[in-house]
Amino acid sequence: MNENDGKEFAELGVKQWLIKQLFTLGIRAPTPIQKGCIAQILGGHDCIGAAKTGSGKTFAFALPILQHLAEDPYGIFALVLTPTHELAYQIADQFQILGQQLKLRVCIVTGGTDQLEESLKLAKRPHIVVAMPGRLADHITGCNTFSLKKIKYLVLDEADRLFSESFQGDLETIFEALPQKRQNLLFSATITDAVRECKPLPLNNDKLITWSESDPQLTVTTLDQRYVVCPAYARDVYLVQTLRKYRETKASSHVIVFTDTKKECQVLSMMLNAIGMDNVCLHGFMRQKERASALSQFRSNLKCTLIATNVAARGLDIPSVDLVVNHKLPLEPREYIHRVGRTARAGRSGMAVSLITPYDILRLGEIEEQIKTKLSDYIPTDRVMPLSDIAFRYDLASKPIEPVGIWV
The missing domain is CATH 3.40.50.300 (P-loop containing nucleotide triphosphate hydrolases)
Incomplete structure (x- = not known):
């Protein structure tokens, strides 16, 4: 890396060790949504982010989370909710790759595996929990051996899908188990009125940023x-x-x-x-x-x-x-x-x-x-x-x- 490598990430406040990790993945400059959100999230703001698919939304929230985690590593630090199994595993993989230097512990809670096995993993207090709402709600209402009361970040990936009626009851159960003081990060390619109003999840309006692309075309030109x-x-x-x-x-x-x-x-x-x-x-x-x-x-x-x-x-x-x-x-x-x-x-x-x-x-x-x-x-x-x-x-x-x- 020369002195100009990673300059744009550094200007957003991203630490050098994370920039080096990005370079190993072939990522040398932030995407528009990363430019619009990373610095604000590092500054403690709640965030609603909307951008075209494939625009780097996962790293827009993963980078700030890992940077803050490195300052005071403990579990459970962040909770990421997703609507599908496949997306949960993909997000977990991206966290693992970025957080290799931290010896990051990531727990996936989606069902499809033994619930007792998931409970044992949660009891070991992983740094990041990536979960589907239904299975996590089952753990919370059952005989749970973990606490979400100290999390710093709540991420809703594909937020418009998560705010649909099918997830409503599970989300209410999860939100009751979370601390009042936390950062809420909502991302999707399509932000609906339900996400903007965000009634089930009150946001900190004094420290809330909403970022979306200025291009009215919702699919990429390529x-x-x-x-x-x-x-x-x-x-x-x-x-x-x-x-x-x-x-x-x-x-x-x-x-x-x-x-x-x-x-x-x-x-x-x-x-x-x-x-x-x-x-x-x-x-x-x-x-x-x-x-x-x-x-x-x-x-x-x-x-x-x-x-x-x-x-x-x-x-x-x-x-x-x-x-x-x-x-x-x-x-x-x-x-x-x-x-x-x-x-x-x-x-x-x-x-x-x-x-x-x-x-x-x-x-x-x-x-x-x-x-x-x-x-x-x-x-x-x-x-x-x-x-x-x-x-x-x-x-x-x-x-x-x-x-x-x-x-x-």
């Missing part, structure tokens, strides 16, 4: 966003054709296909495997070990296609993802933003293709209005139908049955 118009009954055939067309130019590319329901996810994965398109799937009906295995195979290039529900739509950072396909448009425009944010991250390019029927035109318009971007054709209709492919009909329970027609 993301090429397209659509394919198809009849509803032939959606799967058009999906196969879309994947084949894309792999003609990028054979080894990594692709995530998003579906709406767990059953659709499983059946679609089976269908693609049956026609020779190797893939793994990820959804909420799977055991935690199976989910971790699927994600590991996808990250490590053993499988190049991941079929997933919205459990993979939030926060996951897999740099090799080149294409995101929406098998169906999500009901909420903000979920579209999170889904397509799995590609074109940190300045890289990527593509998102959505399969739409004539009944989806209004929903597509709502998405375009929200993201301030117009989607364009990927495969013109007159070029799809002449291409031969087999349309399979599948038993919803398990196995594919006989082909029911050939599109020509």
